[in-house]
Amino acid sequence: MTFLSMPFRRLTALVAALSPVACGKQAAQPPAVPPSVEYVTMEDRPVTLTNQLPGRTSAYETSDVRPQVNGLVEARLFTEGDLVREGQPLYRIDASPYEAQVANAQAALARARAAIASSAALARGYGELVKTNTISKQNYENAQTSADQAEAEVAAQEAALRTAQINLARTTIRAPITGRIGRSIYTTGALVTASQTEPLATIHRLDPIYVDIQQSSTELLKLHQQLLTGRIARNDGAQVKLILEDGTTYGPEGTLLFADVTVDPATGSQLLRVVFPNPDGLLLPGMFVRARLVEGTVQAMLVPQRAVGRDERGNATAMVIGRNDKVEQRMLQTDRTVGEDWLVTGGVQPGDRVIVEGGTGLSTGTVVKPERWVPDAKNPTAPAQPQAQGM
Numbered sequence: 001m002t003f004l005s006m007p008f009r010r011l012t013a014l015v016a017a018l019s020p021v022a023c024g025k026q027a028a029q030p031p032a033v034p035p036s037v038e039y040v041t042m043e044d045r046p047v048t049l050t051n052q053l054p055g056r057t058s059a060y061e062t063s064d065v066r067p068q069v070n071g072l073v074e075a076r077l078f079t080e081g082d083l084v085r086e087g088q089p090l091y092r093i094d095a096s097p098y099e100a101q102v103a104n105a106q107a108a109l110a111r112a113r114a115a116i117a118s119s120a121a122l123a124r125g126y127g128e129l130v131k132t133n134t135i136s137k138q139n140y141e142n143a144q145t146s147a148d149q150a151e152a153e154v155a156a157q158e159a160a161l162r163t164a165q166i167n168l169a170r171t172t173i174r175a176p177i178t179g180r181i182g183r184s185i186y187t188t189g190a191l192v193t194a195s196q197t198e199p200l201a202t203i204h205r206l207d208p209i210y211v212d213i214q215q216s217s218t219e220l221l222k223l224h225q226q227l228l229t230g231r232i233a234r235n236d237g238a239q240v241k242l243i244l245e246d247g248t249t250y251g252p253e254g255t256l257l258f259a260d261v262t263v264d265p266a267t268g269s270q271l272l273r274v275v276f277p278n279p280d281g282l283l284l285p286g287m288f289v290r291a292r293l294v295e296g297t298v299q300a301m302l303v304p305q306r307a308v309g310r311d312e313r314g315n316a317t318a319m320v321i322g323r324n325d326k327v328e329q330r331m332l333q334t335d336r337t338v339g340e341d342w343l344v345t346g347g348v349q350p351g352d353r354v355i356v357e358g359g360t361g362l363s364t365g366t367v368v369k370p371e372r373w374v375p376d377a378k379n380p381t382a383p384a385q386p387q388a389q390g391m
Contacts, residue, residue: 033369034325034368035366035369036368036369036371037357037368037369037370037371038355038357038370038372038373038374039353039354039356039370039372039373040303040304040353041351041352041353041354042344042348042349042350042351042352044300045299045300045302047297047343048294049294049295049297049298050292050293050294050295051215051219051293051295052243052290052291052292053213053272053293054213054214054290055211055213055214055274055291056211056286056289057212057283057286058209058210058285058286059206059209059210059285060205060207060210061177061205062202062205062285063176063179064199065090065091065173065176065199065201065203066194066196066200067173067192067193067196068170069170069171069194070191071093071094071097071191071192072189072190072192073093073191074093074094074188076090076187077089077091078184080181080183080184081183082180083180084178084180085175087175088175089172089173089174090173090174090175090181090200090201091173091200092171092173093173093192095171098164098170098171099168101168102165102168105161105164108157108161109157113154116153116154173200175203177205179203179204179205180204180205181202182204183201184200185201206283207277207278207281208276209276209283210273210274211273211274211276211289212271213271213274213291214270214271215259215269215272216270217268239253239255240274240276241292242276243289243290243291244287245288245289250276250282252276252278254276254291255274255275257273258272259271260272260273272291272293300344301344301348301350302342302343302344303318303342303344304340304341304342304354304373304375306357307354307355307356307359308332308342311331316347317331318330318347318348319362320348320352320353320354320355321353321354321355321368324367325367325368325369327355327365327366327367330352332346332347333345357373
């Protein structure tokens, strides 16, 4: 027993001697390294406020081609879809009845002129005779009345001739405006009337072209109040950009013509009319588009959208690096998006460092290692002159 217990006691003593060394190593761990975060410094900068509004294109001028006389269509003198000029012949109606009316009016006018010659001569003769009491004054007055009636008849026949000539000219139907003509509803041989409601064809003037857009009265009132208080500076002469149905931007810029003086009670919106050049005919009436209007310029701060979170109530929040590089949570007041940023009106001040990367999971009071955030060169989030888009 003595021989076996001696090594056991030595082993126990050795373990007891080594235990304090192991415990010392476990207690002397190195301090934790602060997490690295990337931040952007807040600063006031001029931001161009824009608003995208839905709209529809409409022709600058529209004219329905209708007959002004009755008759059979003898010929169509245009190609459907072509550009026609004002005064260009479009249809020809059978003119033979109207040529006969002109001839009849000319003959009636000739008779009236012949009658006026004889009645005027008779009136002059009676005027000499009545001076010598050869005829009664009544006979002279009757002759003078006949002469006056003959003159009136000439005037009436001249008017009838002009009417007949106008109707004859109307047998050739001409384009009332310059524009692109659509399909022809009537063909050769069709009977048309001056009182018909259906047009023969329709002409649209497409260059320039109108875009009618709708802006809510709430947005309009808010914009007016901001302009009055001076928060937004109006950009004089600002143009309007157009975004097409496929998402592309239309090349030429438009000009805002006017805003309607009333608000539609059904939609609560006000109509704005913009005119765009359309030399290539790309815009057609009835297309759905979005117009980007410049409202003005405001001094504001921009926070990258990736730096903004939401609390349990849905309020916008951001993590800010405070004193001694400790993290603070701020409640933000956001107005609208500006590309990849939020336009912030409250919650941060110029010079504040807002965490963009590495802030997930951090709690208030955590000490961090700050580094300046460098946005991707292919997707900059802070352009020199940002444009804020209405939501």
